Amino acid sequence: MPVSRTDRSSKPRAVTTRNTLLASFELVRAQTEKLALPLSAEDCALQSMPDASPVKWHLAHTTWFFETFVLAPHMPGYAAYDPAFRVLFNSYYETVGDKHPRPERGLISRPDLATVHEYRAHVDHAMRELLKHDVASDLAAVIELGVNHEQQHQELILTDVKHLFSRNPAKPAYQPRWPLLPVRPEPLRWHGYAGRLDWFGHRDRRFAFDNELPSHQAFVAPFELASRPVTHGEFAEFITDGGYDRPELWLSLGFDAVRTLGWRSPLYWEYRDDAWWTFTLHGMTEIDPHAPVCHISYFEADAYARWVGARLPTEFEWEMAARDVPPGGNDVATGALHPLPAMGQADASVPGQLYGDVWEWTSSSYAPYPGYRPAAGAIGEYNGKFMCNQYVLRGGSCVTPASHIRATYRNFFPPEARWQFSGLRLARDIR
Amino acid sequence: MPVSRTDRSSKPRAVTTRNTLLASFELVRAQTEKLALPLSAEDCALQSMPDASPVKWHLAHTTWFFETFVLAPHMPGYAAYDPAFRVLFNSYYETVGDKHPRPERGLISRPDLATVHEYRAHVDHAMRELLKHDVASDLAAVIELGVNHEQQHQELILTDVKHLFSRNPAKPAYQPRWPLLPVRPEPLRWHGYAGRLDWFGHRDRRFAFDNELPSHQAFVAPFELASRPVTHGEFAEFITDGGYDRPELWLSLGFDAVRTLGWRSPLYWEYRDDAWWTFTLHGMTEIDPHAPVCHISYFEADAYARWVGARLPTEFEWEMAARDVPPGGNDVATGALHPLPAMGQADASVPGQLYGDVWEWTSSSYAPYPGYRPAAGAIGEYNGKFMCNQYVLRGGSCVTPASHIRATYRNFFPPEARWQFSGLRLARDIR
Amino acid sequence: MPVSRTDRSSKPRAVTTRNTLLASFELVRAQTEKLALPLSAEDCALQSMPDASPVKWHLAHTTWFFETFVLAPHMPGYAAYDPAFRVLFNSYYETVGDKHPRPERGLISRPDLATVHEYRAHVDHAMRELLKHDVASDLAAVIELGVNHEQQHQELILTDVKHLFSRNPAKPAYQPRWPLLPVRPEPLRWHGYAGRLDWFGHRDRRFAFDNELPSHQAFVAPFELASRPVTHGEFAEFITDGGYDRPELWLSLGFDAVRTLGWRSPLYWEYRDDAWWTFTLHGMTEIDPHAPVCHISYFEADAYARWVGARLPTEFEWEMAARDVPPGGNDVATGALHPLPAMGQADASVPGQLYGDVWEWTSSSYAPYPGYRPAAGAIGEYNGKFMCNQYVLRGGSCVTPASHIRATYRNFFPPEARWQFSGLRLARDIR
Amino acid sequence: MPVSRTDRSSKPRAVTTRNTLLASFELVRAQTEKLALPLSAEDCALQSMPDASPVKWHLAHTTWFFETFVLAPHMPGYAAYDPAFRVLFNSYYETVGDKHPRPERGLISRPDLATVHEYRAHVDHAMRELLKHDVASDLAAVIELGVNHEQQHQELILTDVKHLFSRNPAKPAYQPRWPLLPVRPEPLRWHGYAGRLDWFGHRDRRFAFDNELPSHQAFVAPFELASRPVTHGEFAEFITDGGYDRPELWLSLGFDAVRTLGWRSPLYWEYRDDAWWTFTLHGMTEIDPHAPVCHISYFEADAYARWVGARLPTEFEWEMAARDVPPGGNDVATGALHPLPAMGQADASVPGQLYGDVWEWTSSSYAPYPGYRPAAGAIGEYNGKFMCNQYVLRGGSCVTPASHIRATYRNFFPPEARWQFSGLRLARDIR
Numbered sequence A, B, C, D: 001m002p003v004s005r006t007d008r009s010s011k012p013r014a015v016t017t018r019n020t021l022l023a024s025f026e027l028v029r030a031q032t033e034k035l036a037l038p039l040s041a042e043d044c045a046l047q048s049m050p051d052a053s054p055v056k057w058h059l060a061h062t063t064w065f066f067e068t069f070v071l072a073p074h075m076p077g078y079a080a081y082d083p084a085f086r087v088l089f090n091s092y093y094e095t096v097g098d099k100h101p102r103p104e105r106g107l108i109s110r111p112d113l114a115t116v117h118e119y120r121a122h123v124d125h126a127m128r129e130l131l132k133h134d135v136a137s138d139l140a141a142v143i144e145l146g147v148n149h150e151q152q153h154q155e156l157i158l159t160d161v162k163h164l165f166s167r168n169p170a171k172p173a174y175q176p177r178w179p180l181l182p183v184r185p186e187p188l189r190w191h192g193y194a195g196r197l198d199w200f201g202h203r204d205r206r207f208a209f210d211n212e213l214p215s216h217q218a219f220v221a222p223f224e225l226a227s228r229p230v231t232h233g234e235f236a237e238f239i240t241d242g243g244y245d246r247p248e249l250w251l252s253l254g255f256d257a258v259r260t261l262g263w264r265s266p267l268y269w270e271y272r273d274d275a276w277w278t279f280t281l282h283g284m285t286e287i288d289p290h291a292p293v294c295h296i297s298y299f300e301a302d303a304y305a306r307w308v309g310a311r312l313p314t315e316f317e318w319e320m321a322a323r324d325v326p327p328g329g330n331d332v333a334t335g336a337l338h339p340l341p342a343m344g345q346a347d348a349s350v351p352g353q354l355y356g357d358v359w360e361w362t363s364s365s366y367a368p369y370p371g372y373r374p375a376a377g378a379i380g381e382y383n384g385k386f387m388c389n390q391y392v393l394r395g396g397s398c399v400t401p402a403s404h405i406r407a408t409y410r411n412f413f414p415p416e417a418r419w420q421f422s423g424l425r426l427a428r429d430i431r
Helices: A018-036 A041-045 A055-074 A102-107 A113-130 A137-166 A232-240 A252-261 A298-307 A315-322 B018-036 B041-045 B055-074 B102-107 B113-130 B137-166 B232-240 B252-261 B298-307 B315-322 C018-036 C041-045 C055-074 C102-107 C113-130 C137-166 C232-240 C252-261 C298-307 C315-322 D018-036 D041-045 D055-074 D102-107 D113-130 D137-166 D232-240 D252-261 D298-307 D315-322
Strands: A190-193 A196-200 A216-220 A223-226 A269-272 A275-280 A283-286 A359-365 A391-394 A411-413 A427-429 B190-193 B196-200 B216-220 B223-226 B269-272 B275-280 B283-286 B359-365 B391-394 B411-413 B427-429 C190-193 C196-200 C216-220 C223-226 C269-272 C275-280 C283-286 C359-365 C391-394 C411-413 C427-429 D190-193 D196-200 D216-220 D223-226 D269-272 D275-280 D283-286 D359-365 D391-394 D411-413 D427-429
Touching (some): A018 A113, A041 A113, A055 A137, A196 A315, A252 A298, A315 A359, B055 B113, B055 B137, B137 B275, B196 B315, B232 B298, B252 B298, B315 B359, B315 B391, C018 C113, C041 C055, C055 C113, C055 C137, C137 C275, C196 C315, C216 C315, C223 C315, C232 C298, C252 C298, C315 C359, D223 D315, D232 D275, D232 D298, D252 D298, D298 D359
Antiparallel strands (some): A190 A223, A196 A216, A216 D216, A223 A427, A275 A283, B391 B411, C190 C223, C223 C427, C391 C411, D196 D216, D223 D427
């Protein structure tokens, strides 16, 4: 959940045209509302755990971003929809002032959902007014950031609703239709890479978050990367082999989590009638053994890799492999909203499913790139302050917007987090 | 929150007529829905703490009671509205089977509020069908119990919504209109009572919960009782005198609570602009110094009494004083939804405000009366199993239905509970 | 753990003679040190849970009592052994000033045990000097209180060491010798009592704690009391019958404790090789089915009684039965340090084992007697402030000093406490 | 707290001669006992927090290591001193079998200290017997590991006793004598380093832990490193400037810790009489403004660096700077047991105080080096399983044995740990 693009190259960055900006703004706002369409006011109001937020909060907070960082400082005469929202929908910007405590987001029945939609319309209207005129490149960059920020929350709307619905004994479906394709199982192959000193991080003029910068050198030793993520079926074998009972497979903190939290399988799995089932955005379903496993923690990913005698890739290894692979795959646009089995890909010379399906845990602790500097002001609070005790995930998932995925994108979560669509891909040394 | 009436007298109890039963059933159902009218679907879905429940849950659980204990066993061919509700809306009847965990009642966005209203209509319809014919006296007693049970939840709807709204920074009002009457402050007087061996508990043929039974003898020494409850203004003086900083005034567990929970005033009080304000069902308002103090724990009641050199009454003292006082006072029917100052009462020879305004903490631990036996079956789980580490409150409050109050009624809460309309009345020994 | 004797009779109490006082002081001091004899410096330094205290702390705190309440205020020129001890060994007297936090008593390696023994000698010496002269009756009463206070801590030394040793995987014995007598099992009989209004509480001129006062009237309905406490063997049947899995047998808070704390048997029990064993002050031993069960909570006592269709006695019922029974039984002087089977008693017309063996849980919440007033000053902090959420136990145990037991003595613990020698005796109504 | 040396070079490692081994064994055993000399049996038995262990446990656990990994498998006929110790003094080796829970190490009064000294003598005797004959190089490596392992626990003996004594209101001194030298304050200078691809990790034939291996390449960009650690006086300025109240200076988790744990200064600091004091192994003392600050968390180190516009070095930057600096400095051998001010060093061309004084937090997450493989068997449990949510510290401290420090040594603790002698040295980019 990174933020601010900070182009440190000496040359000025071309201003995104006003029309392009407006189009991407309109698109992202419409997409967010489309995601909320199947949900009732009550669905949107509840918070199922401190890590998750109510959908209503996501709808409001993404709007707050444009009001606080674009309209309030840059649009003369702009009247805030409701001054109280400045505190109520602030996520964690200490610089902006007070904020409503995160674990209490689920206590806010008012403003109701209809009011939040009015708030969105109010801000959308003002944004359209603003974008009738050219905007300075700095402001354009903030708007572009707001659009990318809202995409992040689109993904969270789906992961958070999934968690909420999973806690309901009726296991309701977000989208009953189940548009999954026929399975073509694919054997796992290994792709080798020579070691070298190389450049990593974002380098071109398109948007990136500040944590992808600056581009810098790092040395990578020779390695191999698996042709696809680990599957539900493979992970079930790990369980059958007593994986959750064998401390020697686990990081010490990981086995503590197993014991303390009672983990016996990935999140959302249930064993019924001699088979593993899992909760999806389409309701409960038997696991598809060929689909990439998801909703596992870093600890489970790491233990699985140790069990098969492999390891997680570093984020640099992953980036080196993904760099030349064209985007595309099972992202939110396919409507599957669940990882899909490997399909047999056009170009078998590169690993498949790098983009979409599941976020892939890497072994890299989330840390600043050498020379990293956060953006100035409140927007700079976005990424740097979270660079501790979290691990990097790469590649996007089945609920990520397509335009939000790229080879240098760094997602990050604490090692015990499981409610994201997080899986793993194996790596190993070449000696 | 007691339950089952168990008449142990040898003579059969007159059967409440079918028409009377139907009328009281219709009335209580309509009153409950009237209470929910000012609330949105979102207001009804949220749970602000484990002790409180969502209004939607109260609406459904009271309905579940009639479905589970009346319709399912006694109406041939009755089809449950939704079999899953048997678990979902079970409060704590272990005998009935599984129950949904109380702290997770706020995770249930579905069934939505509209569905719960349909559920109510479905059960109401069946109850009307059932009551087209005579019912056995046993069944009539269960229905009467269901009506009284629903009245208890009416009170909880108001206390729980008040707590929820208090956690919203906007401090919304449940009912904006503030129908409070002009103040006629009344000096505190003392009413004396001779000591004697007397009978306590419920004795006539009207409805009572099982914890009011059996009628039994107890000895009461001579005592005096205050003419009215302690007021907001009097309690503010206790605060000013450093009451919350003086361990010698408190029970040991009480001072632990003060320190651990950071209590500096009753629940809902805030100090602003040199004055005490409190949150009410009408929004934030400056405290009325003449109105009975409420939202205090047993610990605060006990400490206040020690500070003024008095004590809490026992439940027997309270009952002895209330026994001959006719019902009436500021109950939910007045619409005040907040305690009111003493009004100057018709009969100054007895204490005022015994009924309504605030539940009055007594010094009596909640325990079974000698010879107490819970009802058989699930209904008997109601009262007995809570008889530990709770204290008895008497007299009803400004949010209690009028017909739910009587001299023998025993309410009970743990000594740290504050979200009920709980206050105190002073007593002292005569030597 | 009550304290201050407060004689409210109008007539002055006869002054205990100086020699008697000195003798009882010398005796209690010597007995305490004898209890510590089998223990190493390390045994005396550790604290195994917040409820327990290190033996070293007990040795010092009982000494602190005499220094603080007798020597400092009443002996001219008395020099405190170490002024820091005033805080360090204060238990909970807020009025005396700061106190060291209870859960941190086990962090005090210095003063070491030798120093604490010097501290004891220093105070003993000064006390002997003081008692070379007559003392006023007020001061004599405080000294008598200190002697009784030290007896309470003698019992705690044994219960706390037992708990500490039970946490050591080697299960060391406090006293290896096992002086238990041959078993003469005794069938349970019932003793009936007529109901009546009667006087309860301490009435004569001997020492009593303030919570036994004042003598007052209460009404007791007809009841029966068992001839002996419930035994280990009887309790094992309750376990075999699934007692810990049947919520209908338990108070709601009790079953919460069962689930949360994982109770499957009384404290210290272990199931090995098809038999129940228990940890004693003599080490691990197979349970004696005829010996009174101990180390059970109020919740377990209450559930057991419900299981057999009986109930716990009230403290007044217990006192009525015990009033005319002469003291004596298996107290600390027998050296058994564990409850013993019923022996066949001299007078079969009264219940046996009322004194000694196990403290017997009553159904009475620990509350002030009508007209109760704590002593003035710090000493008055002893009892009153604990009168909440605790239950009364009667009769003393196998680790209580003989002279510390009497019919009116009220011990009290929270309903979940299990590390005392606490058991139960059944009662039932006569109708 | 790393372990197993794993030499992966193809050539066999020269066998340490038997005599050298014996000498280093004897030395380390004697040094450990010397550290325990000023401590009583009670000092050695207590545990002041779950992170710390009793000194008695350290004395026994280091002995357990030799018994379990050397004598039991390799000395024919060796009789364990007490078989129960195998479980009791196992730290966390799951492979060795059960282990006594870490937070309960302070509940073990028996075996007492004298017995643990006998246990040490028993094992020492057997080790001497064993070393009368040549041992295979594998076994020699395990013994060498045991010696290094015991050195780690020597440091922990001092940090854990310091913590224990700090919790005693009397603030006892471990060593009253205060052998500190006169102060020669030294201004902070910067040492520059060119960027390059270089080799890191242990490369020669001397002992190293497995986490220092294998030697591997990494790229380091140009940087500067401070000539000395940050001092107590400099850190006091950070406090004065409101450092603990300014969220923008902190990692998000760090500011959570500040709020939750109430941090207002480094551990052990107290503000008295207008000055900062700190607890040391010599008792309470006013802070020396010129001595390196210690007992700060990673969070505080990071926040301080941000406050002055610098950053923490990576572990590779630190190693690059330290590589050619000869060992020496204020280690445990000086007896200061507290960091000392910069002294003016022989060679001003390199940074000072890299070794000794305080462990220096680096910004590097504790992770395996590329190609890392833990040792086989139980010994391999030592390092790898802790490589999560910890940060690397370098350089040793004032309580580290001199022979235990080297340029490649990687110590590691969670970012909130403060009871070690942990400080920081600033770094910054060269652009």
